[in-house]
Amino acid sequence: MITVIFKKRNFERKVLLQKDVLDSIVSYCQMKHPNEGILILKGKSKNGEIKIDGLVIPPFNYSGPTFAGFPHSFLPFDMSYVGIVHSHPSGSAEPSVTDLHNFFGLVSLIIKSPYNDESIFAWDSNGNSISLSIV
Template sequence: MWLIRKKVMMMIMEASKDSYPKEFGAFLRAHDNIIYEIALLPGTIQGNVHVIFPMYALPLDFTYVGSVHSHPSGVTLPSDEDLHMFSNTGPVHIIVGYPYNMENYSAYDRKGNPIRLEVI
């Protein structure tokens, strides 16, 4: 099970609201399965139905454990493109959906299987 600090989840929701109607995206940093920070990757491109991360700019840092991005549609299921990215970028991935409140999110493993994520 993964845990995420409440202030981090609130920051994700606010950043997603600010990016709306475009998708928001960032990387997750954790220690002992507790996500404590998001990291913005310079050069990330936001669109209405995509976020493109310049993966060559991701630093070698083992505290990066996955990604977070928003779905302006409100649906928090991963797309085929999401599943491809999940498989290459860590063990935990979060999708938040419009209207970006503390109840509209889902978490997945690198294969796209739902996992439990608790806000602490």
């Protein structure tokens, strides 16, 4: 019998969001208000550090006052997708059960109304908060 031992490395996850990307998120969500807005986050992840440096408007996205989504089957294969960001016009930044069930990538950012630099938060697939820094 052969025993294989895998080293499990636990990383403290953190998100680094470029300021110009945050400005684009804020503008997009203000434009979509009172409906939710949704965007795909592009970047790189290494050793638990997720660097976000771009955005993609998902093809065929749809939204309303309490929902936003897109069909994943129309996305081209792209290893630079690290997650999604969507807005909550209601003013809460907590992920809903639906948000967690539709989790995409490594991180989910939620920006709440009134959409400014202090109203964006990062979450993992279990609904735990992740440290977010604007760079």
